[in-house]
Each structure stands twice: as C-alpha cells, then as structure tokens.
Amino acid sequence: MFKGFKEFLLRGNVVDLAVAVVIGAAFNTVVQKVVDALINPIIGMVFKADSLDGAMIVGLPGGGEIAFGAVIGAVLNFVIVAAVVYFVFVLPMNKLRKPTPESPAVPSEQELLTEIRDLLQAQAATNGGAAPGAAAGPSDRTPRH
Template sequence: MIKGFKEFILRGNVIDLAVAVVIGAAFSAIVTVVVAKLINPLIGLVFKAESLDKAMIVTIGSSHFGFGAILGAIINFVAVAAVVYFVFVMPMNHFKQRQAAKAGVSDEPEALPTEQELLIQIRDLLEKQNSR
C-alpha cells in the first residue's frame, strides 16, 4: 500500500501538477494587480463610477438585484482574460515561433496520402500477402 502511494507521488505528474498550482497562484497575484491597479481604474474613468457594485441596483419588493456587480464581474473577467492573452500568451507564442524557426522546425504538418494512394498501398500489401 505504501509502495503504491510512493510510486504515485514520484511518478512525475503529481510533481508537475503541484508546481503548476504554485506557479499559477503566484501568476494570479500578478494578473490581479494589473487588473486592479490598471484596468479597473480605466474602466472607472469610462463609466465615471467608483465601483460598479453600487451601480444599477434594482429593488423589487424587498429584494435588491445588483446588476452593476454582475456587469463589473463580467468586465473584470474579460479584462483578466485580455491581460493574460495580450501580455503573456501572445508574446510567448511569438517567442516559441521564433525559436522553432531558428531550429528549423516547420509548423506545417506533412501532407497526408490521398484515399487513392492508401487504397493502392492496401492492394499492394494484400497482393504481397496472398503471393506468399
């Protein structure tokens, strides 16, 4: 039982996953600061609002619906996704493409054989097998 657990822990996938979670948490702090200190103030200037949480509150009976908070959460999500993509993902993709170009690796897949070529290969293999 202990041997199996030890193999599971040392397999590598668990270690990679643990490292990814730790790096993800640290990376999340960077993205959160960029959004909170740069993107949200810009949004506040556009909407002339301190916080969307206090905007667009609709009261029906004794219930209060905070549509501003929902809109703020959506804008925050889109802002985080945009920051991650444009600041981190896109430059990393360009870096990888440059590295692949330097190494002479092509992104284009090899041309696959046509159906006719595959049928010809199958026919030839069957003929070879039947001649034995």
C-alpha cells in the same frame, strides 16, 4: 505503500498541476492589482462609483437589489484574466516552441494503386507490349542444372 505514493507524487501530471496552482495563485494577485489600480478608477470615473460592485444597482419593489455592476465586473475580470494569460503566457510560449517537422504525407490507397498501374504499363511497354504478368518466353529463361 511509500513507493506507490512516491510514484504518484513524481508523475508529470501531479507536478504540472502543483505548478499550475502556484502560478495561478500568484497570477490572481497580479490580475487583482490591475483591476484595483487601473480598471476600478476608470469605472469610478465613468459610473461615479468606487467599483463596479457599487455601480448600476437596481432596487426591487419588495426589498433587495440587483447589482448589474457586480456581474459586469466579474465578466470584465474574466476577460482581463483571459487576455493576460493569452498575451503574457500562451503567445510567447507558442513563439518559443520549435516547430515540429511535419511527417511525410502517406499516399492514399488510390494513389498507390495508380502508381502501380502506371509502373505496370511502363513495364509492359518496355517488354514489347506483353501483358503485365505474362510468362516470359523460353529464350528468357535460364536452364537450371
């Protein structure tokens, strides 16, 4: 029972997932600070509100309200997270990765058949025009004893 649990924990996927969750939680704190310290003050200046959550609120006739600012803030937060993930993590990692050497291209069946045909034609030309695969004359054969 413990052996199976140990194998489960030491799988690459589980360890990678645990690292991703921890990094994600730490990254969320960084993004939240960027939004709170940089984006929200700019939004407050433009919309005269503390954050987008309090901006662009439309009251409904029967009571309640629609907070367009909160939706825009969530979308903006997503775009910021995606941009930071790409420019801080993905782009540098792609540049650090060594390019994998490309495997040689495998010729297609038609290319192989064309090459065989050309070789057979060249062989026929050197044999004095004999058809490819034709039996060799008696003088070409060596007697077996």
